[in-house]
Amino acid sequence: MLLASSVDELKVCSVGGLLFRPFWRYGVSVASNRYHHFAWYHGMELFEAAFSTQTFARHAHEGFAIGAIVDGVGGYVCRGESMTVPAGSLSLMNPQEAHTGHAAAGQVRYSMLYASESAVRAVLGLRVLRGFPDIATRDRDLKVTRALARLTHGLHAPGTTDRRLVAEEAMHDILALTFTHYARADLRQPGREPVAIQRMIDRIRSGVETGEALSLADLAADTGWNPSYLIRATARATGMTPHGHVLHARVEFARRLLLDGMPAAQAALAAGFSDQAHLIRHFRRHYGVTPGALIRH
8 A cells, every 4th residue: 555645978967066967968869758668677667758848738647757857847737736847856746646747948858757556566675655745856966867867878878788687777776766765665774695696696697608688587586585675785795786797797708708719799799798899898997908908828
């Protein structure tokens, strides 16, 4: 029951005095609205909006709607009030909360994640799920805004490796940040779980070498954890998320193939990268050199 209540080369802009890389700065040009449905991940959906004259009649969503305004000013009528939501703000709607929608000043750009109550419970492992007391609020340190930007970036950036895993981690971050900061959600605190973490890392290495498509659900099942706990426990223990470990395993596997004499283009594909350029980019980030500078003696 619902209870009432880093990419250094990219350009940045300022929202609320903080530097932020909005989703269209991630190489994503949003000239029109886009709607994504994630059938494999609890049916969650993402709306990428960019408009000036479009209006939305009074309506409601079956689940939660979590949005971040990154440019312009949004506006709506909700709970009997006319509200404006400027850049740097969040729009937090509870299920069945009737509202309208429009651009309050010029063009408005925002990303909105839709998640059912069952999806939120499944992803975060929550027993007690509270609604949002405030519809419009400032995004503290723009953490939710950045998490939404990571999601849109992962969906649109060419050559994204493990696109589903990237999207799953981003959607988890959006929900975890939003419900802990703005709905008083109480997530299980991660402990020190070295055996389970190592089992996950071994599974990732094996999966990379065999070409297996890895998902949060599979990795969580191996540890017996909820996906949210898996992400947070892994980050606490190792400083990386599961996807970070997957990328590390792919680069390390490609390195071994290169040392065995495999051409870089073949090694890139064998390790799960989209092409040689993608491998070069991540190889340089991990080792400080390109594959061509790897010298075997």
